[in-house]
Amino acid sequence: MAEFVLAAGAWLGSWAWDDVVPGLREAGHGAHAVTLSGVAEKRDVPAGQARHVQDIVDVVAQGDLRDVVVVGHSYSGIPAGQAAERIGDRLKRVVFVDSNVPADGESFTSVWSEAQVAALTERGFWPPLAAEDFAGQGLSDAEIARIVEGATPHPAASLTEPAELARPLGELPATYVKCLLDGETPSPDVVRLLESDRWELVELGTGHWPMLSQPKELTAILLGAAKA
Template sequence: MTQKNYVLIPGAWHGAWVWQPVARRLREAGHRALALTMPGVDGDDPSGVTLADAVDYVVDTITRYDLRDVVLAAHSWGGYPATGAALRVPDRIAEVAFVSAVVPEPGVSQADELPAQLGAFVRATIAASGTVPIDLDSVRTVMLPDEPEPVRRMVYELLVPHPGRYFLDALDATALGVPARYVLARDDRALAKPGAVFAARLGVAPVLVPGGHETLLTHPDEVAKALL
């Protein structure tokens, strides 16, 4: 068996912790798995952090560890830095796996992907605070609607405001020159558009796994299997 190098990128508000259950299973299968926390989401100052900084961080991690044949696995918003990194170092990337993630289009930001009213609210929030916070009600109704309240509260306590520029910045180019797959949580309610729309941008059919948007936490066995 050829050992794969998985670099795992979280979505908005999350850190490396959200990938740890999946990462453990990938390691148990004989692969290397490195979960990242993006700049501005690790207790550091989120003001002024840009999407380019996130892309740089992913690229720097790959080159610092001299990783090759990398599987970049991205959750949710993480599709942006994953795509940007794959465009920067395609010779090191074996595949990009989008897990209930946005597949970016050129010049289109995360805020642009949202429904108009929500997008306007997000932009106003960023203008006022520089970040995009998350509230407990959204965790209950959108992210973990089927989980018990103690689980919802535990996850909520781990979430942090997301740097505003991560939602406002876009990539100039997004056409991947490497293989890609799309893994979709069957009951995801949090994606800006249906997962099938994002999968179609890659020209692939989605691989379905159980659970909602937080399937990395609730169904790590199935997600890991879909990534192997």
């Protein structure tokens, strides 16, 4: 039995995994969806990058979880990758779902312009996407409405604070899930990581929010990752 710890991307709380968690539990595994500080029901909790890493680590520590599969979607791949390193021999595998990956000393906004970072910092949060921004991602109108209604502003500090890694990310056992409607190939940094014999690539024929657009297919991939 594995213990899945799942963190959704920017703006989203643990609710984003509601269609995935039951399938994992029905297969006999534990499933723990995390709301990161500063969003959803934790929107009033101050949060930076280090806090988001600790949010994930705390779920593992407080539950005394073993054989942990850490799952990070989109932005949350950055704290998930760091948390996976920090839980040591409790880790079974880390799964990056169409996500960013951490690089030591780099942040989510490292590729943004100075003007974009300055505007984000001044505002203090990253506003959620509008309904029209989800076009072409394999989502129904009802699924788009569900995301838009559930999304909350994302804390700026978590996007601008740099990641901290003690060793190369390619040394961790990992699965990268590429959602093909959001681009046919992973980003260059992920392509380099996939050269590691500890990493595998799985493709999914949907958009960037597969936990809503194809939850059964994503659940099957996660179950397969637990066996890898």
